[in-house]
Amino acid sequence: MGIETTITKVVDACNKLTETVTNQIGKIDARVDAASNQFTAWRNSVQAKDINGRALYKQEIDLTGLSTDVFYPVWWTMPGNEAGETEITISRYFSRDSQKAPFGEGVVHIAGLSLQLEGIGYIWSGDSNFMAVKRISQTYRETVRGISFGMICTARAVTGLRPMYLGLTAGQLTNSPQFSGVYLRGGLSYSITKTFDYPINFSKVDSEVSMADNVTADWEVRWSVKPYSMAQADAVIGKVYQNKSLAYSYDNDARYTSKV
Structure with missing residues (x-):
């Protein structure tokens, strides 16, 4: 037991x-x-910023259903020096939107775009204040005009009770000191990849819209934008861009005499 x-x-x-x-x-x-x-x-x-990297933020701009013969305004304000250099890429795959037939049924090769921009600040800022086209590639059809550190816009009076800023006249074409921007071709959609988290602005309407009103005791101004037809584009927002795959070619070509 x-x-x-x-x-x-x-x-x-x-x-x-x-x-x-x-x-x-x-x-x-x-x-x-x-x-x-x-x-x-x-x-x-x-996100990359959470592990000591740099965040990238995506945004879509949908201009489908609009006229492909018109360029529509897109504008933004870049952060200053402390945010580091701002990077913005506006892109689209060459066959994107083909199902919507912006150039007719059966057309698959629509338009490709890769526009790479770098910069800091805006004209009125006290920081570095620049924007450079790093690279640009457009395939099959053009998609962008009017790339500008100071967004191409029209000056308007706000109340009509004060002089216009810096002697501008109402209706005068000028560059906004608060915004940078481009004009994108209608009928297509685009992807934005950027290093700041707030959205880029754009207008889909055919009439003029205000980007901002500035009024002081001594002057006033409204910075307005509107779309432009391809027939108007050369005279107002500039000519067609040539493809430049070598970084900063646009700046370098303007700065240095080409060798022959």
Whole structure:
């Protein structure tokens, strides 16, 4: 009986140990599952800025359904020096929107665009204040005009009770000191990749819209933009851009005499 009792106690102890181990394994599994879920949630939400990188923000500009013979205004204000150099890429895949047939049924090669811009600040800012075209590529059809550090716009009076800013006259074509921008071709959609989190502005209407009103005790001005037809574009927002895949070619070509 003594041996049987001892064996019984050993078996009971083994069973209890097995139960304890099983319970602990269950707790470990639960903790592993919780940690895995936390990691998955972090992986799905983490951005480059959260791990000492630089965030990129996406935005879509949809001008489909509008006339492909018109360029529509798109404008923004870049952050200053402390944000580092701003990067903006405006792009579209060459066959994008083909299902909407902007140039007719069966046309698949619509228009490709890769416009890479870099800059800091705006004309009225006290920081570095520049914008450069790093690269530009347009395929099949042109998509962009009027790339400008000072957005090409029209000066208007706000109340008519004060002189216009810097002697501008109402209706005069000028450059906005608060905004940079471009004009994008209608009938198409575009992707924006940028290093600032607030949205880029654009207008889809055929009439003039105000970007901003500035009124002081001594002067006033409204900075207004509107779309321009392709027939108007050369005279108002500039000529067609040539493709430049070599970085900063537009600036370098203007600065240096070409060698022959």
